[in-house]
Structures are given as C-alpha cells and as structure tokens.
Amino acid sequence: MQLKVIAFDADDTLWVNEPYFRETENRFFELFQDYLPQHTVARELLKTEIDNLTLYGYGIKGFILSMIETALRISEKTIPLEVIERILQEGKDLLQKPVEIIDGVEDVLNALKGNYRLVMATKGDLLDQERKLKKSKLEHYFHHIEIMSDKREDDYRKLIKHLDIKPEEFLMIGNSLKSDALPVLNIGGHAIHVPYHITWAHETIETTIENKNFRQAEKIRDVLKLL
Numbered sequence: 001m002q003l004k005v006i007a008f009d010a011d012d013t014l015w016v017n018e019p020y021f022r023e024t025e026n027r028f029f030e031l032f033q034d035y036l037p038q039h040t041v042a043r044e045l046l047k048t049e050i051d052n053l054t055l056y057g058y059g060i061k062g063f064i065l066s067m068i069e070t071a072l073r074i075s076e077k078t079i080p081l082e083v084i085e086r087i088l089q090e091g092k093d094l095l096q097k098p099v100e101i102i103d104g105v106e107d108v109l110n111a112l113k114g115n116y117r118l119v120m121a122t123k124g125d126l127l128d129q130e131r132k133l134k135k136s137k138l139e140h141y142f143h144h145i146e147i148m149s150d151k152r153e154d155d156y157r158k159l160i161k162h163l164d165i166k167p168e169e170f171l172m173i174g175n176s177l178k179s180d181a182l183p184v185l186n187i188g189g190h191a192i193h194v195p196y197h198i199t200w201a202h203e204t205i206e207t208t209i210e211n212k213n214f215r216q217a218e219k220i221r222d223v224l225k226l227l
C-alpha cells in the first residue's frame, strides 16, 4: 500500500455512539408498551428515519423529529403533549452524553500520526460532531476533519480531491461496511473494516467483500498489523 492519508470514521470507530441511540430507542418503545409490541414500534421508527434521511440527514436532530413523527402516527395523533416533551428531552440528553473513546484508538492514532496524514471523516449533525470531537480530545491527531452529509462514492471522491491525493493513496477505517468500506473500494481506495458490536439496521448489509484493497480487523489495534 502506498498510503498518504488514513481516514477514520468517528461514531463507533473512534468513540461509542450506537449504544446511546439504543438506550434512547428502548425508552421510546416503553412509551408504547401498553399498546403495541416493541418490534412494531421499532419497525415504524426505522421506516420513518430512513424516509427522512434525505430531508434531515444523519444525526440526533433528525432522530428526534423521526421519533415525534412516529409517535404521532402510531398513536393516531392521540399522544399526550407530555410524551412529545419527553421525546424532546430524550434528544437533548442524547446530545449531552459523555464521549467514550473506544479502547485502543489513542494507541493507533499515536502510532500512525508521524507517518501518515490522518483525517476524521464522519456523518452526523455538524454541531454534535464538533462537540464530540472537542470532548474526545482527539482533534490534535487530525490533519483534516470532514463532517459529511453522506458517505457515497461521490462524497469520497470530493474528499480525496480536496486532500490532493490519488484514491489508491487513501485508506478508510470504519465500522460500517456500507458507508466506510464499499464506496471507498468502489472508487479505488483502500478500506479496513473494524466492526462494532452494535450496528444501526440501516448500516447493515448482507455481502462479502472480495477486493484486494479490503482488510478485515477484529479490533482497532489490529489495524497496525495490516499496514
């Protein structure tokens, strides 16, 4: 590999994210436990979230609005205003969660920082990701921060162009095969998948990747052995 830039996904690659969403979702499901089975509420919420992605993008604010929309729909607009208030509060709590760095991340960043330009490339709400980056105290490792509205091939092409490198000089490391690996491999870059134990249903794909530029790691520390 003739790498110049190593980019890291943030949520569930550098720091814990999905478990916080799950906790909030579970409290959302509890609001309806007397009326609807949890899997029905879960299915409706996921559907609303996916339908709204093109309008709201990824992140907590869109998630809050999707919870409210789902609550209105499944209750046929009979939900008390106190429940809406509760959902809004859940969202605000989610925005103020502590930032928990995943074990091994700092060791990897320390080992790589002198040899490569390091980039953080993440989706999500701009303000929220800036807040998490600041709280994480990881900002100084990165040459460039890219908070993207999506992670499709074109989004990566733009990033690579901005970094003034060739696709084959770019490696993306992340927990989502769909967002962090496939689009990068498709445009000629390298990718290492480091799974996280929980993945949002919308980020899961059923496929095996066969590409010479693809590597699978078990933990973030294993990345160092693959370079």
Ligand SMILES: [Mg+2]
Binding pocket: 009, 010, 011, 012, 013, 174, 175, 176
């Ligand atoms: Mg992620």
